[in-house]
Amino acid sequence: MAWLPSKLTSALLLIIGVLFHVTYICSIFDIYFTSPLVHGMGQHRVEAPAPAKRLVLFVADGLRADKLYQFHPDPETNELTTKAPFLRNIIEKEGSWGVSHTRVPTESRPGHVAIIAGFYEDVSAVTKGWQMNPVNFDSVFNQSEHTWSFGSPDILPMFAHGASDPDRIDTIMYPAEYEDFGAGRRTSTDTKQSGDASALDTWVFDHFTEMLEKSKTDPALHKKLHSDKIIFFLHLLGLDTNGHSHLPTSEFYLNNIRIVDDGIKKVTEQLSAFYNNDGKTSYIFTADHGMGNRGAHGDGHPDNTRTPIVAWGAGIQGPNKVNPQGHDEFSADWRLNEYSRNDVKQADIAPLMASLIGTHYPVNSVGELPLPYLDTPDSFRAASTFTNTLQILEQYHVKQELKRRTEIYFRPFPGLTGEHSPEAVKAQVQALIDAGKYEEAEAECAIVRNLCLEGLRYLQTYDWLFLRSVISAGYLGWIAFSLNFILRTFVGGQDSRLGPLGAPRTRRPIANAASAQEKQAVNILSAIVFAIFAIILTIKQSPALYYAYVAFPIFFWSRVVLDRRELISAIAKTTQNYGWVKTIGSVLGYIVALEILVYSYFNRGILSVCFMFLALWPVFLPAAVQRNNTLLMASWSLSCLGTSIFTLLPVEIGEDKMLILAGGLILTICGFVSTVIVPGITADPQQPNAAVTARNVMMFQTGLIALSTVIVNDTVRSLAAHEGLPFLNQTLSWIILFTTGSIPFVYGARSNQHYLLRMVIIFLSFAPIFILLSISYESIFYFCLSATLLSWLMLERKIYSASEMQPLSDTLYSEKRGLTGAPSSSSAGSSSSSAAKGSATDYPIRGLTPKDARPAIFFLFFINVAFFGTGNVASLASFSLQSVFRLTTVFSPFFMGALLIVKILIPFFLVSSVFRVLGRSLDLPPFSLFLLGLATTDVMTLNFFYLVRDDGSWLEIGTSISHFCISSLMVLFTILLFALSDLLVGRVLVPALGEGQRKKRS
């Protein structure tokens, strides 16, 4: 590794850390979300005449199943009524119905692809934009004679784009601006309709009517409308938009269901009249995804994955009341128990549509024809299901051949070999059909189709063992590599001299370093190992990133091997100084604590339990600490208990005006009290003006907090009354956001402020943003968390000052140049003067000891609390979008997401600032504690990597994947915070502690 500087610094370690984690997050997409699409399959369709000539597909974007089927109290009479009388009548009199189960991500694009093309698009497609297709695919629309689609410009173009003949699919769309889901600022003049997105649906129904009208004067259109195999697609976005802005429990959402129901009734009547009741139209009504109670979707929560399906018309089975099946608790209160509920998987809708109008099945479809929905002759059913099977079998075949070509030693899927080989199976089913044994043929088809799907999955996951091993080696390598660095650099002992960012100032004893020959040998060996992997990967035609996956572990482990002697000597030194029991105990305790944090991803409540134990901590402190710090210990215990409440509260919080107000008041009072007390106790007697300035700044900040409280209350009132977002409030909110957000960077960032003053300034700066973005108890959480953090910092300082630990007598660390600084010239000679003056630029440091594991794990704990305090990791959507409506009403997922991320990040800023100051207080080299946390959080990431599930429900799979991603992102967050903490508190004044070593030194 000649390209690497011989001396590894913290900055370089960070860069490697970022590169490594960013690359390895992608691994999850390569392993779990590779595109299932293959090309080159032949087409299949049923030759017998189809039951329908045309099909109408309604997709109510964001309609979750229970909201459609349930009864809702009428706002006036309070009587329970259905919001969809027409569809209910269909279910009871002429159609089939059930729940259509979607997969994650529950977003519009993958949902529509599943419905219309019959396969589950990989998540990477979502990241590549909504309208462009990363890989072109076949769809029912593409196979139709002609398709007219009506609706949103977000959805329609992707099916037109991929069509083999662009003229085949008409897209009739409203402009994107129509989707402004503001609570009606733009339309606040017309009172009744303001903020109601059902207008989008009305638009679609009106334009459908218009098209039918137009055909009366347009012979070409008239002719087209009378051909076979045509599709009308009505995309109804109103429910999604209303669900996001008003929640799925709102009157807006429920009334929108009625509007959709009315529209469908109208379309049905219009088409019957238009085609002279020829009975050749099939109808399918469904949704692309559901909607969570907090007005968001995307994850695998059942509220998002369960959507309705109702089908009726030509070829569709009527209600089955003889032996109603398929019901469970979910459908218990729908009053539909007399009618069979036939659930489908979302992709099953595509072959159903193809079968009804007799087109080719979309070649990429993995949907299984839902036979209970078909009311056709037995021969047709059997032929349809056989065709469906052949079409899936063909994909298996093509995919297997592709794989075989790129494998050195290919192991075929055992289920489809020998007597179950595709050829044998085809002949067998054909024979059954020819003999008229239709039911047996259907049963055989079902078996084969399942085998094919299993086989496709087998091929899809063929490389998993290999990839997972590589990834594990990579994470373990990173942990070993970075710990190795920390041990060598920060555990030093008497012979270490540290420069900025921990680069050793003096060379290590040569005896420990690897010899030149050894280095060469290790480098050559790693090059050979990499070359072997590269050859294998080239034969497998692997994507470029795979080479990086392999390169990282080889690099990490070769470095660990090279540095092993120094590593061993650092470990030996630690155990010598502190004993085996203490050292191993600290390591084990650390790992157990990390595992508890892993568990907190599944159950936030465990964090509350931890807080309750932490509240007892003062009891176990040394007597010297206990004696003089009663007030501080009480403040720690109380704030721990206070914060423990929040991880017990449900995450699905509704808007609560009283709690918002209470949080704002608490923070205002807190600001006022700090203004009175803090400048006084932190003042430097030599700079009397500084205290006055500090007091003025804090007064201003308290004013902003009070103002934010007033504004947010008025905004909430206005939005609740559907009066829209007042322009004055919006402007003021933005001004406050930028003013207060810049205070900590402008005021005192470059001067040596007292750490306590600095922490309070930072705390007060972020408070108004938190208030503006809070929808319930978040501001109170912010207060409790801040109190806990500050108590922690002060308590750790007391414990340290009472301890025997001491900084190395002749080592000085200079922080004049910050993150990128060059080694300072300060030496032992200047130590006495700087310590006496309490200057912030030079301070003595010591090495890491096993005892420092505690602050590091506390830091990781608080990072988790900062995240879980107001949200739940299982459902990122639980961070409600509602809070950003105080600042913007125009729907832009990225902009809104950015605001939401600011809100989520604010507690992290506090945690990292406190942690940074703590490192200084404990005489540790800057970032050493940070790096310890950074190196070890991947124990959690690795846990989640192995907890990623590929079986079970899609909820479990989706959750496990988001756990992994969040855990990996935490590492990147930490690096970001690390840099930010340097900006925020990089040069605060941390006065020498009253007792202990420093006093002696001065």
Ligand SMILES: [Zn+2]
């Ligand atoms: Zn949506």
